[in-house]
Amino acid sequence: MKATQSPSWARIPNAIFGWFDERIGLTGMITALLHMEIPRSAHTYYLGGITMFFFMVQAATGILLSLYYQPTPEAAYDSILFIMNELNFGWLVRSVHAWGANLMIVFCILHMLRIIVQGAYKKPREVTWMVGMGLLFITLGFGFTGYLLPWDQRAYWATTVGTEIAAAVPFIGRNILEFLRGGADVSALTLSRFLGVHMLIMPASLIAFLTLHIIIIHKQGLADPKAREDE
Numbered sequence: 001m002k003a004t005q006s007p008s009w010a011r012i013p014n015a016i017f018g019w020f021d022e023r024i025g026l027t028g029m030i031t032a033l034l035h036m037e038i039p040r041s042a043h044t045y046y047l048g049g050i051t052m053f054f055f056m057v058q059a060a061t062g063i064l065l066s067l068y069y070q071p072t073p074e075a076a077y078d079s080i081l082f083i084m085n086e087l088n089f090g091w092l093v094r095s096v097h098a099w100g101a102n103l104m105i106v107f108c109i110l111h112m113l114r115i116i117v118q119g120a121y122k123k124p125r126e127v128t129w130m131v132g133m134g135l136l137f138i139t140l141g142f143g144f145t146g147y148l149l150p151w152d153q154r155a156y157w158a159t160t161v162g163t164e165i166a167a168a169v170p171f172i173g174r175n176i177l178e179f180l181r182g183g184a185d186v187s188a189l190t191l192s193r194f195l196g197v198h199m200l201i202m203p204a205s206l207i208a209f210l211t212l213h214i215i216i217i218h219k220q221g222l223a224d225p226k227a228r229e230d231e
């Protein structure tokens with residue numbers, strides 16, 4: 001082996017990549033996904049990307065937490081105490097998940113504000129905006145459903161009050177409340193319902209909406225507010 005040549009095991013990833021690339025054109029897909037023209041006046045165009053980054057952090061830490069979290073009224077709080085006090089780095093994973101949840105909401109709202117300030121919601125980007133509104137609701141929904149999972153006093157009463165607000169909707173308010181709680185009161189059924197929404201329905205919908213968001217953005221390119229000023 002020459003001194004300049006990398007050892008044969010180090011070439012394995014390249015060989016695997018090359019095998020797939022030759023058959024399904026990976027380079028083309030990656031180039032199309034990553035290489036995009038960014039307007040010169042772009043100073044805050046990273047906010048959507050940061051929101052997406054926090055979603056990935058939430059997915060990774062959420063999967064780790066789900067390995068030890070027990071979703072029953074008897075065991076949920078104790079499993080949180082176990083994660084925080086006994087599990088190696090459990091406190092870190094849970095804290096990153098909690099901070100990540102808040103930061104994802106903050107950056108989603110900052111991203112939306114930049115869209116408003118730069119008028120990037122205007123024609124032809126109305127659909128991107130509408131899909132974005134869906135993403136905002138899902139992001140807030142993650143926070144609302146996740147809050148109940150530790151099953152402590154704060155979680156219990158926040159959900160009691162939160163679902164009570166839904167009851168204020170005229171005519172169908174009571175039905176919405178019972179649908180959310182799985183009955184008249186916050187109970188074991190509310191916990192399993194919220195967990196299902198938090199771990200399955202919300203992630204699946206966010207991935208679907210986000211894929212659509214990104215496909216449209218790639219198709220249309222990013223809005224250039226400077227060009228609009230010059231028109």
Ligand code: HEM
Nearest residue numbers: 045047048049051052112120128129132133135136222223
């Ligand atoms: C989970 C939440 C969201 C993620 C991960 C996300 C992600 C992104 C990304 C990566 C971009 C391209 C780069 C950028 O402009 O920052 C983008 C653009 C855009 N987003 Fe979002 N977004 C989210 C929520 C929203 C919300 C709440 C709205 C508005 C209601 C929105 C409306 C738009 C629009 C109109 C564009 C096109 C901007 C342009 O052409 O200049 N997005 N989004």
